[in-house]
Structures are given as C-alpha cells and as structure tokens.
Amino acid sequence: MKGEKQRKRPRLSYQRRKSLYGYCFISLWLIGTLLFFLIPLGKSIAYSFSKVSIKPGRIDMDWVGLDNYSYAINKDPQYTDLLEETLIETLWKTPLILIFSLFIAVVLNQKFRGRALARAVFFLPVIIATGPVYEIISGDIKSTGNTGAAQFSTMFRTDIVGDLMRDLGFYGMSERMTSFIATVADNVFGIVWSSGIQILLFLAALQNIPPSAREAAQIEGATAWEYFWKITFPCVSPFILANLIFTVIDSFTNPMNRVMRRIMLFQTEEMNYGLSSAMTWLYFGIVLIAIGAAAAIINRFIYYEFDS
Amino acid sequence: MAESKREIQKQHMAAMSRAERSYVRRTALKRRLWKLFRFLILFGIGFVILYPLLYMISCTFRESGDMTDPTVLWVPRHPTLSIIRETTEAMDFWEALKNTLILNVGCSFVQVVSCALTGYGFARFSFRGKKLLFGIVILMILVPTQVITLPLFFQFRFFGIRGVFSKNLIDTMWTMYLPAMTANGIRSGLMILIFRQFFRGLPRELEDAAYIDGCGPFMTFVRVMVPNALPAFLTVFLFSIVWYWNDYYVSTMFFHNTRTISTMLYNLDSEISLRLFGDATIKMNPREQIVWKQASCLISITPLLIMYTFLQKHFTEGIERSGLVG
Numbered sequence: 001m002k003g004e005k006q007r008k009r010p011r012l013s014y015q016r017r018k019s020l021y022g023y024c025f026i027s028l029w030l031i032g033t034l035l036f037f038l039i040p041l042g043k044s045i046a047y048s049f050s051k052v053s054i055k056p057g058r059i060d061m062d063w064v065g066l067d068n069y070s071y072a073i074n075k076d077p078q079y080t081d082l083l084e085e086t087l088i089e090t091l092w093k094t095p096l097i098l099i100f101s102l103f104i105a106v107v108l109n110q111k112f113r114g115r116a117l118a119r120a121v122f123f124l125p126v127i128i129a130t131g132p133v134y135e136i137i138s139g140d141i142k143s144t145g146n147t148g149a150a151q152f153s154t155m156f157r158t159d160i161v162g163d164l165m166r167d168l169g170f171y172g173m174s175e176r177m178t179s180f181i182a183t184v185a186d187n188v189f190g191i192v193w194s195s196g197i198q199i200l201l202f203l204a205a206l207q208n209i210p211p212s213a214r215e216a217a218q219i220e221g222a223t224a225w226e227y228f229w230k231i232t233f234p235c236v237s238p239f240i241l242a243n244l245i246f247t248v249i250d251s252f253t254n255p256m257n258r259v260m261r262r263i264m265l266f267q268t269e270e271m272n273y274g275l276s277s278a279m280t281w282l283y284f285g286i287v288l289i290a291i292g293a294a295a296a297i298i299n300r301f302i303y304y305e306f307d308s
Numbered sequence: 309m310a311e312s313k314r315e316i317q318k319q320h321m322a323a324m325s326r327a328e329r330s331y332v333r334r335t336a337l338k339r340r341l342w343k344l345f346r347f348l349i350l351f352g353i354g355f356v357i358l359y360p361l362l363y364m365i366s367c368t369f370r371e372s373g374d375m376t377d378p379t380v381l382w383v384p385r386h387p388t389l390s391i392i393r394e395t396t397e398a399m400d401f402w403e404a405l406k407n408t409l410i411l412n413v414g415c416s417f418v419q420v421v422s423c424a425l426t427g428y429g430f431a432r433f434s435f436r437g438k439k440l441l442f443g444i445v446i447l448m449i450l451v452p453t454q455v456i457t458l459p460l461f462f463q464f465r466f467f468g469i470r471g472v473f474s475k476n477l478i479d480t481m482w483t484m485y486l487p488a489m490t491a492n493g494i495r496s497g498l499m500i501l502i503f504r505q506f507f508r509g510l511p512r513e514l515e516d517a518a519y520i521d522g523c524g525p526f527m528t529f530v531r532v533m534v535p536n537a538l539p540a541f542l543t544v545f546l547f548s549i550v551w552y553w554n555d556y557y558v559s560t561m562f563f564h565n566t567r568t569i570s571t572m573l574y575n576l577d578s579e580i581s582l583r584l585f586g587d588a589t590i591k592m593n594p595r596e597q598i599v600w601k602q603a604s605c606l607i608s609i610t611p612l613l614i615m616y617t618f619l620q621k622h623f624t625e626g627i628e629r630s631g632l633v634g
Contacts, residue, residue, distance in 0.1 A: 018433055018434070018525075019433060019434060019435035019436065020435075021433055021525045022429050022432075022433025022434065022435040022438075023429075023435055024429075024525075024526075025425050025426065025428055025429025025433065025525075025529075026425075026426050026429035026430065026441065028422050028425060028426065028489070028490050028491060029422065029423075029425075029426040029429075029490060029491040029492070029500070030441070031490055032422075032486075032487060032489070032490020032491055032492035033444060033448070033490070033491075033492055035463075035486075035490070035492075036456075036460060036463075036486070036487045036490065036492040037444075037448060037451075037456065037492055038444070039459070039463070040456035040458075040459035040460045040463060041451065041455065041456055041459075043459035043462075043463075044455055044456055044458060044459050047458065047459065059462055059466075104353070107346055107349065107350065110346070112343070112346065118350050118354065119620075120616075120617075120620050121354045121357055121358060122353070122354070122357065123620070124357055124358075124361075124616070125357060126550070127550045127554075127609075127612050127613075127616050128554075128609060128612070130550065130551060130554040130555075131553065131554025131555075131556070131570055131573075131609075132554070132556050132570050132573040132574045133554075133573065133605045133608060133609050136573070136576070136601055136602075136605055137360040137364075137605065188356065189356060192353055192356045192357060193356075193357070245449075245450070249449070249450060249452065252452040252454070253452055253453065253454070253557070260454055263454065264454075267458060273458055276458065277455075277458060280452075280454055280455050281455070284451070284452065284455055288450065291450070
C-alpha cells in the first residue's frame with residue numbers, strides 16, 4: 001500500500017508538472033487573448049446592443065436592445081443592398097477561386113521547364129494582394145478604365161465574351177447566362193490576384209501525395225482524369241475546407257469590401273459606434289453561419305488519411 | 309546518338325500492331341496539346357499578374373505629360389528619374405521606411421516568437437481546458453479584425469485598471485507591440501495554428517532525449533525544438549513581415565502621427581497634392597496623377613520584392629515542410 005502510493009505520486013506530479021509547463025508556454029497568449037481579443041469581442045457585442053457615447057475619460061453605454069440591428073436592416077439606405085451584393089459575390093467567387101487555385105496547383109505540380117519561374121510569378125500576389133498597393137492597382141484598372149490600362153481592360157471587356165459566344169454559335173443562350181459569363185470574365189483579375197495563398201496550400205497538399213500512388217495508378221492504366229478524381233482530389237480534400245474558410249475570411253478584410261467600407265464610415269466619420277458594431281456582427285454572423293453550413297457539408301466528403 | 313535513338317524508336321513503331329501505333333500517336337499528340345494548352349494558360353495568367361507591375365515600372369520612369377500622349381504605351385517618351393525622386397520626397401519615404409522597420413518588422417519578429425511558444429504549448433502539453441482554448445485560437449482566425457478594433461481602440465485610449473489609473477496609449481508603439489508580444493497581433497491565430505501543426509510533426513524522441521539529459525522544457529524548446537523548426541520559423545516570419553508590412557487598417561486606426569509606408573500609401577492622394585503643390589485640396593487630373601501613384605506603389609513594394617526574389621524558395625517550400633499539411 002505504502003509502496004504503491006510512493007510509486008504513484010511522482011508520476012502524478014510529473015503529469016501535473018507537464019501541464020503546468022503547458023500553461024507556462026501559452027500564458028503569454030492567454031493574457032493577450034483575454035486583453036486584446038476576448039474582452040474587446042464581448043464589448044463589441046455589448047456595443048451593438050447599446051447607444052455608445054464618449055464622455056471625457058470614459059465611454060457611456062445605454063442599453064437600447066435590438067434598435068441598432070433593426071436600424072441597420074430596415075432604415076439604413078445602403079446596408080442591406082450592399083450586404084446582399086457582397087454576400088452573393090462571395091457565394092460565387094469563392095468556389096471559382098477554389099477551382100481555379102486547385103487547377104493551377106495541379107499544373108504547377110507538373111514537371112516542365114521554367115516551373116520555378118512560373119511558381120515565383122504565381123505566388124507574387126501573396127506579397128502584394130493584402131496591402132494598399134493592390135487597392136491602387138485594381139482600382140486603377142477597374143474604375144478608371146480610360147487610363148493607360150485601357151488596353152488591359154479591353155481584354156476582359158464585357159461584349160467580347162458576348163461576341164465570342166455569338167461567333168461560336170451560342171445564339172440561344174439566355175441573357176442571364178451571358179451576363180454571368182461576362183461578369184466572370186470581368187473578374188478574372190480579382191480571382192487570379194486573390195488566390196495566391198490558396199494555390200500555395202493546394203500545392204503543398206499535392207506534394208504530400210506519395211509518388212507510389214501515381215505509379216500504381218499508371219500501371220493500372222488510369223487516365224489523368226481518373227487519377228485526378230480518384231487520387232488527387234481525395235488527398236487535397238481536407239484543404240478545400242481550409243481554403244474555403246481562408247477565402248471567405250480574406251474577403252472580409254479585403255480593402256474592396258464595400259460592406260466594411262460602409263461600416264467604417266459609421267465608425268470613423270459618423271461616430272455611431274453602436275450601429276457600426278451591430279452592422280459588423282450582422283455581417284459576420286451571416287458569414288459564420290454560411291461557413292458552418294459549408295463546413296458541415298464538405299466534411300462529409302472529406303477523406304482523411306489518418307484519423308486523428 | 310540522337311539519330312540512333314530515333315531509329316530505335318522507328319523500329320519499335322514498325323514492330324507494333326496498328327492499334328498500338330495509333331494509341332502511341334494519340335497519346336503523343338495529347339501530350340503535346342496539353343503542353344501547348346498549359347503554356348497558354350500559364351502565360352496568360354502570368355500576364356494578368358505581371359501586367360500591373362510592368363505598368364508600374366513603365367509609369368514610374370516617365371514624365372506625367374507622357375500619360376496624356378496617346379503614342380506612349382509602354383516605353384516612355386521622356387524617360388526621367390525626377391518622378392521617383394519627387395515621390396520619395398512626398399512620401400517622406402526614408403522616415404516612413406524607418407517607422408515601418410521599427411514598427412512592422414519588429415512586431416512581426418516579436419509575434420513569431422510568441423506564436424511559436426504558444427504553438428508549442430498547444431502541440432506538446434496536455435492540460436485542462438486545452439480543447440476550449442484551442443477553440444479560441446480557431447475563433448481568432450475566424451473573427452475579422454474589424455469586429456474588435458473599436459473596443460480595442462477604446463481599450464488603448466484608456467489603458468489601465470478602471471478607477472486606478474488609465475493611460476493613453478494611442479499613437480505609441482505599444483498599440484502594436486503589446487498584441488504582438490502576446491501572440492494577438494495580425495493574423496496570429498493562423499500563425500499559432502501553423503506552429504502547432506509543425507511541432508506536432510516533429511518526433512517526440514527529440515525532446516525525450518533532452519529531458520533525460522536533464523534539460524528543462526524551456527531549454528529543450530530553445531535548444532532542441534527551435535533549431536529543428538527553423539524552416540517553419542522562416543516561413544512564418546516571412547508571411548508575418550508581409551502581413552505587417554501591408555497592414556494599413558490597424559495602423560491607421562491606432563496612429564495619427566506615425567506614418568508607415570502602408571498608411572502613407574493609403575492617404576496618397578492628399579499627401580501628394582500637399583507635398584507637391586502645397587495644398588491638399590488641389591485635385592489633379594487623375595490621368596497625370598497616375599505617374600506619382602504608380603511610382604509610390606513601386607517604391608513601397610520594392611523592399612518586399614527584393615526580399616521575395618531572394619527568399620522565394622522559403623515561401624514556397626517552407627509551407628510544404630512546415631507540416632501545415634496533414
């Protein structure tokens with residue numbers, strides 16, 4: 001009895017010591033998260049339910065319930081329109097970005113001359129697209145098409161697609177379909193520029209596919225198409241979810257995001273902090289629900305090599 | 309040698325049946341077509357990416373009058389360096405660069421260290437509430453900065469304990485350094501996740517050996533884990549630099565007087581009018597303004613581009629080895 005106790009105690013304390021060390025390692029983060037993340041997060045929720053006014057030396061909050069939310073939805077002239085527009089844009093742009101980046105990753109994973117250069121070029125947006133330079137570049141090309149970028153914008157001019165379609169004999173195509181394709185073509189620039197990191201992640205996933213899988217498939221006589229669906233796709237499927245989340249979250253912080261611009265207007269110029277918080281939470285809430293739903297659906301189709 | 313090779317191939321083909329031959333031809337054709345297609349795709353998209361940069365370079369070295377000259381498309385008619393000189397002056401480039409280096413690069417360095425510690429804690433130690441805490445890390449990735457900036461601003465404005473003391477930290481470096489030091493800076497959730505995944509991928513024996521030799525956990529981390537994790541460190545550090553360098557949202561929120569390169573770029577229009585013509589309200593012909601805009605873009609990303617050309621390998625290969633996969 002006594003011996004057992006003695007044998008047991010050090011082991012327990014070792015474990016406890018280890019968990020203590022664990023707390024030590026994350027302690028910095030713990031303090032920071034409490035101060036700079038959780039408290040502000042809670043406050044931000046509180047702001048959204050109240051009227052915030054700044055008095056010298058302190059901030060006053062008066063509880064107003066759901067007033068801010070109802071104002072944002074019912075009264076604000078632009079918010080709901082912008083919200084709808086942005087959400088729909090995210091809805092169709094995200095799958096396109098995912099498909100595009102997966103395709104490019106597959107191509108960049110092949111062996112060909114000049115691959116290093118091609119990779120260097122394709123990852124270039126990673127270092128530029130998050131900053132103000134991107135805003136200037138894309139604003140320059142999009143809004144003031146009459147500038148020196150004219151020749152560039154003609155590449156993606158709307159009617160070109162229509163003309164091409166007509167030339168190819170697609171007369172009977174519905175208006176909506178044509179305009180959809182035209183919009184896509186118009187947005188090629190945006191899609192290419194915002195899929196740098198996604199390509200990087202997919203490429204990393206592709207490189208983890210063992211070469212033996214490729215060999216086996218070749219010996220069995222699988223075509224490239226079959227290889228893609230039976231081997232490549234399952235292997236990168238966990239990354240589809242990660243990339244999906246990354247893409248959606250990135251569109252939040254995108255300088256071109258017009259909902260956020262509207263929100264910032266209330267925050268910096270009109271000083272209506274309660275309203276701006278409510279608007280942010282509404283937007284964030286919708287996106288969060290959408291991501292959750294997408295994750296639940298995608299998770300059913302993900303293939304995990306190791307169950308962990 | 310090539311001749312004989314071709315001959316052998318010919319003999320080979322002759323020995324095959326018709327069906328085999330047509331199959332070989334078909335696959336060869338397919339491969340060639342795919343090669344062409346791949347080249348076209350890569351070239352086209354590469355053009356879309358490089359176009360703005362080439363345009364930037366072309367604009368930087370021309371006079372603003374060249375912008376309205378329809379014959380000038382790419383090659384400037386009046387090549388000049390004065391635009392770049394003026395822009396450097398107008399942006400107060402060296403001062404801004406100094407601020408950026410102190411603030412953004414310093415922060416990214418500090419943040420990498422704190423995130424590595426946190427990631428290691430999550431990867432190798434089990435403690436109560438770990439799942440919940442890691443859920444918070446995921447939440448940090450999901451919640452956009454815009455949601456919390458406002459309360460954060462007030463928190464820094466009246467920093468301290470309510471009723472005891474409060475200090476105005478706005479416009480001081482603390483607003484950036486404090487979150488970075490505590491692994492709560494820009495996109496820190498993502499960095500913690502990368503580090504955690506990476507440390508989980510390293511063999512446990514490494515640490516066990518160090519423990520048996522009487523090394524404490526912190527020394528083990530510094531002496532054993534960090535050297536092994538250097539590629540991950542480099543990759544995360546590079547991304548961290550890029551994200552901090554490009555950030556203008558947080559910086560404009562917390563700084564009114566300190567100008568970094570990004571915030572300078574953000575307020576470019578008024579800044580250029582102010583410095584060049586002495587009046588911020590002067591509206592220039594937008595076409596002629598482009599030269600300065602493009603020039604300022606170019607000089608502000610040049611440091612990043614230089615870093616990218618030298619360390620490009622680590623951007624692309626580091627992530628593969630960082631264990632973010634799987």
